[in-house]
Amino acid sequence: xxxxxxxxxxxxxxxxxxxxKAISATPRPPRASATSxxxxxxxxxxxxxxxxxEQLLDVTITPVMFVLMFTYLFGGAIAGSTGEYLQYIxxxxxxxSVLFTTVYSGVALNTDLxxxxxxxxxxxxxxKPAPLVGSLLGDSVRYxxxxxxxxxxxxxxxFRPGAGVGGVIAALALVVVFAFGLSWVFTTLGLLLRxxxxxxxxxxxxxxxxxxxSNVFVDPDxxxxxxxxxxxxxxxxxxxxxxxxxxxxxAAASDIxxxxxxxxxxxxxxxxxxxxxxxSKA
Amino acid sequence: xxxxxxxxxxxxxxxxxxxxxxxxxxVDLAVRGGSVYGVLGPNGAGKTTTIRMLATLLRxxxxxxxxxxxxxxxxxxxVRGVVSLTGQLASVDEDLTGRENLILVGRLLGVGxxxxxxxxxxxxxxxxxxxxxxxxxKNYSGGMRRRLDIAASIVVTPQLMFLDEPTTGLDPRSRNxxxxxxxxxxxxxxxxxxxxxxxxxxxxxxxxxxVIDQGxxxxxxxxxxxxxxxxxxxxxxxxxDPEQRPExxxxxxxxxxxxxxxxxxxxxxxxCADTDKAARAVxxxxxxxxxxxxxxxxxxxxxxxxxxxxxxxxxEDPLARTDAIEEEQAA
Numbered sequence: 161x162x163x164x165x166x167x168x169x170x171x172x173x174x175x176x177x178x179x180x181k182a183i184s185a186t187p188r189p190p191r192a193s194a195t196s197x198x199x200x201x202x203x204x205x206x207x208x209x210x211x212x213x214e215q216l217l218d219v220t221i222t223p224v225m226f227v228l229m230f231t232y233l234f235g236g237a238i239a240g241s242t243g244e245y246l247q248y249i250x251x252x253x254x255x256x257s258v259l260f261t262t263v264y265s266g267v268a269l270n271t272d273l274x275x276x277x278x279x280x281x282x283x284x285x286x287x288k289p290a291p292l293v294g295s296l297l298g299d300s301v302r303y304x305x306x307x308x309x310x311x312x313x314x315x316x317x318x319f320r321p322g323a324g325v326g327g328v329i330a331a332l333a334l335v336v337v338f339a340f341g342l343s344w345v346f347t348t349l350g351l352l353l354r355x356x357x358x359x360x361x362x363x364x365x366x367x368x369x370x371x372x373x374s375n376v377f378v379d380p381d382x383x384x385x386x387x388x389x390x391x392x393x394x395x396x397x398x399x400x401x402x403x404x405x406x407x408x409x410x411a412a413a414s415d416i417x418x419x420x421x422x423x424x425x426x427x428x429x430x431x432x433x434x435x436x437x438x439x440s441k442a
Numbered sequence: 443x444x445x446x447x448x449x450x451x452x453x454x455x456x457x458x459x460x461x462x463x464x465x466x467x468x469v470d471l472a473v474r475g476g477s478v479y480g481v482l483g484p485n486g487a488g489k490t491t492t493i494r495m496l497a498t499l500l501r502x503x504x505x506x507x508x509x510x511x512x513x514x515x516x517x518x519x520x521v522r523g524v525v526s527l528t529g530q531l532a533s534v535d536e537d538l539t540g541r542e543n544l545i546l547v548g549r550l551l552g553v554g555x556x557x558x559x560x561x562x563x564x565x566x567x568x569x570x571x572x573x574x575x576x577x578x579x580k581n582y583s584g585g586m587r588r589r590l591d592i593a594a595s596i597v598v599t600p601q602l603m604f605l606d607e608p609t610t611g612l613d614p615r616s617r618n619x620x621x622x623x624x625x626x627x628x629x630x631x632x633x634x635x636x637x638x639x640x641x642x643x644x645x646x647x648x649x650x651x652x653v654i655d656q657g658x659x660x661x662x663x664x665x666x667x668x669x670x671x672x673x674x675x676x677x678x679x680x681x682x683d684p685e686q687r688p689e690x691x692x693x694x695x696x697x698x699x700x701x702x703x704x705x706x707x708x709x710x711x712x713x714c715a716d717t718d719k720a721a722r723a724v725x726x727x728x729x730x731x732x733x734x735x736x737x738x739x740x741x742x743x744x745x746x747x748x749x750x751x752x753x754x755x756x757x758e759d760p761l762a763r764t765d766a767i768e769e770e771q772a773a
Contacts, residue, residue, distance in 0.1 A: 183599065192551060
């Protein structure tokens with residue numbers, strides 16, 4: 161630097177002694193446990209919703225639209241009456257709405273990656289999957305909200321679950337657990353694709369046909385044989401059956417076991433994959 | 443797995459390639475504990491890639507590095523336990539408030555809930571962010587964001603801190619505030635690795651500097667050594683009255699032979715390494731009734747060093763920056 165001024169009095173910080181004190185303060189605490197780190201990330205997700213409540217539109221308005229549209233559009237044609245169809249379709253809409261929401265977990269992760277804060281998370285001495293597990297825990301709250309909106313609206317429109325509140329809660333819990341497992345697929349996608357839009361498109365390209373080619377909307381008996389065979393082994397059909405069963409009080413234990421096994425399998429494969437991609441992303 | 447040396451960072455032949463580009467092409471670094479070490483270079487020289495490898499965010503293609511005795515690849519978690527990173531893209535969460543950011547980092551580092559809150563309050567006050575504590579960070583100015591970023595890095599005091607271009611894009615006042623914080627950190631014993639493209643910043647803050655260009659360290663030493671490697675110093679004089687410059691030029695020429703007129707109409711300089719000669723020259727000016735606003739006997743600027751080392755000037759126009767800062771200080 162040439163021609164230095166002889167008097168340099170840069171404006172000092174408001175409180176220099178406070179800075180020095182703040183810097184010299186803390187001894188390092190023991191590391192945060194895996195659970196505590198994951199829950200802290202879950203809290204981060206909740207804070208974001210608190211600051212931008214519009215984010216809840218997709219888990220409130222969209223499910224309402226689905227329930228109303230499908231019940232009144234298809235009810236007469238498919239089941240003869242909207243009331244009867246509602247009884248059949250409501251658990252299915254619950255499954256569909258919640259599973260659609262899982263795509264957004266991948267979109268959100270992809271968006272997050274473009275921010276500098278990910279560098280900080282990755283440079284912290286924490287349980288490696290914590291940021292991902294935490295944000296999916298936060299998302300699970302969104303799934304719960306979507307599910308609750310659907311069930312409440314359904315009951316208002318005349319849906320009557322045979323197994324009462326307990327059955328409904330069990331069904332909702334099962335759907336949320338499955339959604340948690342499935343969302344790892346989309347977080348993997350979120351780390352592999354280059355833009356949030358690409359994640360959204362690819363995600364829906366997968367989840368849309370899988371949901372429609374299930375028993376969510378129609379009884380598979382009416383389908384051509386080949387399609388029927390596929391629909392019957394589609395995990396989403398099994399999940400819809402299990403939810404209906406739980407709400408009616410006649411669930412097949414095998415359905416529930418299969419649903420939990422698929423969720424566990426998806427988590428076992430895609431959670432480590434997501435974690436690996438998250439750590440190694442340049 | 444600890445080394446006997448007192449080196450805080452020891453990097454050997456680090457290489458990182460992205461496709462065809464050798465972003466970092468065999469970098470060696472040796473940083474003493476408790477010092478501020480500058481990695482200086484223009485945009486795209488490989489500074490950020492180097493820092494990201496040392497902070498365990500990127501795995502080197504080859505070569506090795508130890509940070510505070512821990513290998514950055516095989517003991518990455520141990521490294522993460524003792525360092526903190528302030529990235530180029532301010533590593534704070536834009537969608538949260540300043541206060542929430544600090545609590546978040548505290549909780550992730552294992553600080554208890556109540557303590558994390560108290561610590562957030564303490565840091566926000568110390569860094570002049572108390573009024574903005576409840577604002578979302580996306581509404582912060584660049585300087586506020588940087589200060590919050592550094593605050594987040596010291597929620598738990600690290601032994602070593604990586605600062606990647608901490609003042610890029612800041613106005614002079616915010617820049618000075620960040621410098622004050624860095625100086626205070628060093629005084630408290632934290633080792634700092636600072637990446638910067640500003641020669642002046644490295645000059646002001648660093649004990650040692652590695653000049654990096656196209657992925658390679660092209661020079662290394664103290665700021666003084668680097669400047670001395672280029673040539674002798676110069677006397678810089680600034681006059682009260684620009685009208686007197688021709689007279690001052692003649693007077694100085696008698697004492698110091700070669701005189702250079704600077705772009706500033708009130709300033710002139712002459713190469714001179716001898717303090718006695720410089721003092722005589724200044725006294726001579728005063729005797730001739732020429733009013734002097736300021737004079738310095740300086741070593742060559744790092745700008746000149748950079749040009750001499752790389753054969754091309756640093757990207758930024760350092761003159762424009764220096765002027766802005768001086769105006770700021772004069773005001």
